[in-house]
Amino acid sequence: LFLVSAALVGIQIALTRYFAVAKWSEYGYWVISIVLAGFALSGVVMALARDWFAARGRVLLDWLPAFLILAAAIGFHFVAENPFNPLQLQNPATFQGQLWNIAGYYLVLLPFFCGGGVYISLYFILNDREIGRVYGYDLTGAGAGSLLGLALMWWLHPFMLLPALMVPLALAALFTTRRWVRPATLAALAAGVALGVFGSGARFNDYKSIYAPLNVPDSRVMAELRQPRGLYHLLENFTERVDTDLSNNAGMLGVPGPPGTLGLYRDGNRLAAVPKPGGLDAGYAPATLAALPYGMLDRPRVLLAGASGGFRIAEALALGAASLVVVEPEPVLLGILRHGLGPVPAYPADPRVRLRGDSPIAAAADGPYDLVDISLDFLDAAEANSTAFAAEALASYLRALAPGGIVSIPVSIREFPAYAVRMLATARQGLVAVGISDVPAHVLVVRSAWNVRILLSNRQFDAGRVVTAKEFADARSFDLSWFPGMGTGGKREIYNDLPSVSFADGAVTSGAGAHDAVADEALAVLRGEAALAVDAFDLAPITYDRPFFYAVLRLDHLGTIIRRLELLPQAEIGPLVNVAVL
Numbered sequence: 001l002f003l004v005s006a007a008l009v010g011i012q013i014a015l016t017r018y019f020a021v022a023k024w025s026e027y028g029y030w031v032i033s034i035v036l037a038g039f040a041l042s043g044v045v046m047a048l049a050r051d052w053f054a055a056r057g058r059v060l061l062d063w064l065p066a067f068l069i070l071a072a073a074i075g076f077h078f079v080a081e082n083p084f085n086p087l088q089l090q091n092p093a094t095f096q097g098q099l100w101n102i103a104g105y106y107l108v109l110l111p112f113f114c115g116g117g118v119y120i121s122l123y124f125i126l127n128d129r130e131i132g133r134v135y136g137y138d139l140t141g142a143g144a145g146s147l148l149g150l151a152l153m154w155w156l157h158p159f160m161l162l163p164a165l166m167v168p169l170a171l172a173a174l175f176t177t178r179r180w181v182r183p184a185t186l187a188a189l190a191a192g193v194a195l196g197v198f199g200s201g202a203r204f205n206d207y208k209s210i211y212a213p214l215n216v217p218d219s220r221v222m223a224e225l226r227q228p229r230g231l232y233h234l235l236e237n238f239t240e241r242v243d244t245d246l247s248n249n250a251g252m253l254g255v256p257g258p259p260g261t262l263g264l265y266r267d268g269n270r271l272a273a274v275p276k277p278g279g280l281d282a283g284y285a286p287a288t289l290a291a292l293p294y295g296m297l298d299r300p301r302v303l304l305a306g307a308s309g310g311f312r313i314a315e316a317l318a319l320g321a322a323s324l325v326v327v328e329p330e331p332v333l334l335g336i337l338r339h340g341l342g343p344v345p346a347y348p349a350d351p352r353v354r355l356r357g358d359s360p361i362a363a364a365a366d367g368p369y370d371l372v373d374i375s376l377d378f379l380d381a382a383e384a385n386s387t388a389f390a391a392e393a394l395a396s397y398l399r400a401l402a403p404g405g406i407v408s409i410p411v412s413i414r415e416f417p418a419y420a421v422r423m424l425a426t427a428r429q430g431l432v433a434v435g436i437s438d439v440p441a442h443v444l445v446v447r448s449a450w451n452v453r454i455l456l457s458n459r460q461f462d463a464g465r466v467v468t469a470k471e472f473a474d475a476r477s478f479d480l481s482w483f484p485g486m487g488t489g490g491k492r493e494i495y496n497d498l499p500s501v502s503f504a505d506g507a508v509t510s511g512a513g514a515h516d517a518v519a520d521e522a523l524a525v526l527r528g529e530a531a532l533a534v535d536a537f538d539l540a541p542i543t544y545d546r547p548f549f550y551a552v553l554r555l556d557h558l559g560t561i562i563r564r565l566e567l568l569p570q571a572e573i574g575p576l577v578n579v580a581v582l
Contacts (some may be wrong), residue, residue, distance in 0.1 A: 001123045001134065004065060005141030006148060007168040008116045011072055013149035014161035015109070018079070021158045021231055021267045023086055023205050026574035033581040034106055038113025045114070046121040053118070057126045062181045064119045065172040066188040071112040072169075073192030076162050078108040080202040087207050090565045090573065153228040163196030208268035213237045222262060223342030225332060230266040232332055234274065234342050237263070242273045242311050243377060245289035245451045247476035255287045262344060264309065264333070272333060272377055274309040274344050282314035289453050292446055292472050293371050293406040294319035296465050300370035303327070303400070305360040305388060306378030307337055310347045316373065317352065324353045325369070327360045330381045359384070361393050367400030376410040376451060379549060386549040389423070391541045394430030398458050407456040413447065415569035417498060417517040418537045418552050420445075420452040420481075424525045426541040427456055434458070440526040445482040445518065446473055449496035452481065452518060460484065482522035536560075555579065 012035055019028035046053055053060065084101040088094040120138060127134050145168070152164055166189055173185035204211050210233065213219055219237035226232075242258035250257060259281050261273035285291055290312075294300065299322040307313050307328050316324055328334040332341075334357045340346045347353070356363055360372065378385055387393060389409065397407045409427065411420045424445070431439045441460040446453050446469060455461075461469075466483050473480050477495040480486070494514035521531045531539050537552040550571035553561055561568070561576065568576075 001120065001137045002141035002144070003168040003172040004068070004116065004119050005138050006145030007068070007165055008113070008120075009142040009145035010149040010152075010165040010168070011112070011162055013146065014158070014165055015076070015079070017153070017158040017161060018076075018202065021204070022080070022202055023084070024208075024570060024573070025267070026577045027086065029574075029577050029581050030102070030105055031109075034109045035113050037106065038110050039117040041110065042114045042117025042121055046118065046125070050125060053122060054125050057122045059178075061119065061122055061126075062173070062176040062178045063184075064115060064122075065169045066181070066185040068112060068115050068119070069166050069169050069185070069188040069192045071115055072162065072166055073195045075108045075112050077195055077199055077201075079105060080159075080200045082108075085207075086205065086570075086573075090568060092563060092565055095565065150228045154226060157226065158231055159200060159202040160197065163193045166192050166196075204268045209270040210235070210265045210268040213239045213263060222344075225341075227332075229331070231268075232271075233265045234344070235263045235265065236276075239263075240273060242284070243270070243308075244284070244311070244315075245376065245448045246284060247287040247289075247448075247478065249476050250284060250287040253287050253475065255285075256281075256283045258284050261309070261311075264336075266332075269380075271330070271381060272309040273311060274336060274341070275311065277343055277345060280310055280314050280348075282311060282318040285315040285318040287476060288315065289446065289448050289451060289476075289478060290315070290373065290376070290408065290410070291319055292453065292469060293373065293408045293455055294321070295472055296406065296468055297370050297404075300405075301368070301402075303360060303363055303367070303369045303372045303397075304375065305373070306375030306381060306385075307333065307347075307355075308375050308377055309333065310337060312373075312375045313347065313353060317350075321371075322352065325356060325363055325366070326353060327356050327358065327363050329357060329359055329385060331357070333381060360388050361396055364396045364400040368402040368405070369400055370402050370405045372397040372400065372405075372407045374409055376412070379410075386542070387544065387547040389426065389542050389549055390544050390547050391426045391429035391433065392544050394427060394456065395433040398430060398434045398456060401458050404459045405457065409454040409456070411452045411454065412450065413452055413498065413518070414450050416537075416552065417500065417521075418539065419549070420447075420454070420518045421521045421525055421531050422537070422539045422542070422552055423452075423454055424482075424522060425531070425539050427454055428526055428528060429541040429543075431456060439528075440482070440523060441484045443482060443522075443526055444469055444484070445480065445522060447479050447481050447496070447498070447516075447518060449498070479516060479519075481516055481518040482526070486519075487523065551575070 012031055015031045016028040082101055082104050089098040123134050152161055156164055170185050170189040173182050213235050216237050221233055222236050223234040240261045240263040242261055244258055259279055262276055264271045264274050299320055301323050302316055302321045304312060304316055304324050304326045307326050313326055337347045337355055411423045413420050428439050431442055436442055442457050444455040444461050461484050469483055479495050494516050497514040498517045499515040500517035525531050538554050553572050
């Protein structure tokens with residue numbers, strides 16, 4: 001029972017890792033649902049035919065491990081071969097076919113988990129006078145299986161975890177004296193491992209960010225790290241560049257384009273650009289969206305959240321930072337900065353730069369700083385990093401600023417401008433928390449076509465800084481979506497059209513000329529008034545008790561959400577999968 005329970009829980013973990021790597025992590029919720037369905041089904045079967053199972057209990061206990069090995073191997077084979085396409089699931093015109101593929105996952109995995117439930121139930125029936133002892137072995141085995149699954153992640157590729165976790169099932173056959181059970185179980189193990197290792201079609205989904213660069217000509221995997229935290233790949237190919245918001249006018253400004261890099265991926269999702277040996281050149285920095293606050297400050301002391309593989313450090317120094325406290329909570333990214341990875345050397349020692357592995361919230365206590373700068377890729381580098389965008393965190397940064405200091409917050413608007421509007425609401429709450437009443441005067445918003453930078457200051461943005469921002473934006477074809485006095489300065493030219501889109505009906509803003517959906521909402525949100533998009537999205541500020549950045553959907557509008565599935569960012573799908581599983 002101990003060995004079978006260990007295998008059952010270990011294989012649950014292995015299947016969850018498979019979905020996280022091959023698809024996206026939220027689809028691993030199905031594994032929990034399938035396990036519970038299988039155990040519930042076994043309970044119903046045992047309740048209806050208890051006497052029949054009890055009479056044949058010893059025989060079944062001897063032979064079930066061999067059956068479970070084959071059921072796990074065959075089930076995993078068909079899971080890997082399943083043509084489920086997450087993007088088609090997010091399209092109302094194509095999702096029905098994907099429901100059959102989801103049903104296929106349940107169909108091929110239920111025999112294993114139902115058989116496992118029968119095995120455990122038999123122990124309770126045959127040892128009904130020792131329930132405590134039986135339950136103890138069951139729970140202890142489950143805990144050991146969890147630890148075994150985690151330990152194997154340091155050595156095995158996630159797609160190889162399940163074949164390895166069949167071994168405890170085979171070991172269970174050692175405790176029987178029944179003829180043919182041991183050789184039959186060993187034969188089942190050999191067949192199951194062979195099918196899992198050599199017959200598996202497991203691979204990255206075509207739409208994961210690693211798929212294309214992994215399959216372009218001359219792409220090479222320079223390093224691979226296997227950890228419970230994730231499967232990391234360091235790729236070299238011609239597509240890898242610094243992922244920064246660079247002005248289209250970079251050539252006119254006389255700055256080079258972003259250099260070629262290596263790409264670091266975790267579970268198939270791009271984590272950061274990593275410099276090639278000798279390739280840490282940040283000459284492009286003055287043309288980036290993140291450069292604006294450096295032009296407003298003289299040799300600032302900077303708290304930098306997220307090093308972006310070292311490029312943000314180089315950018316900050318190139319833009320005139322006097323000193324840098326660099327926070328990188330993601331352990332692999334921090335390890336690359338300190339020790340290197342594969343061909344990538346450690347970041348060069350520099351007395352101006354101090355590396356930390358904790359959060360920017362903790363580092364803020366060691367201020368004062370002139371600038372708290374959050375990198376664009378910091379949010380997605382680790383789940384816990386979303387807490388750094390909470391209203392309480394923004395308040396801690398504002399308190400850590402020297403007089404006239406600035407907090408620079410990035411928001412992607414590639415998917416929804418609503419994220420920027422929600423971040424403005426969060427910024428307002430953070431400013432109010434430190435005693436600032438005239439919130440709009442302490443906020444400046446600059447954007448490109450793809451991203452927004454929200455600047456907060458403990459001092460009002462005066463006319464001089466506003467002029468600096470206007471000149472910066474005009475020279476780079478960026479747009480100012482909010483600055484103090486914006487309503488009285490006449491209509492500004494919009495370089496990057498950002499029309500608002502009605503989530504309810506998909507209609508795009510009509511009318512002549514360019515639009516700025518963020519500017520349309522900014523003043524009302526900063527004043528604490530209702531935003532235009534509040535009916536479609538949950539724009540409540542991000543807080544420590546609800547630190548979920550990607551959570552703007554209102555599930556009370558579930559019908560509208562289902563009709564507009566094709567508009568949803570991948571990060572918003574998790575709650576919907578949870579509802580579907582429930």
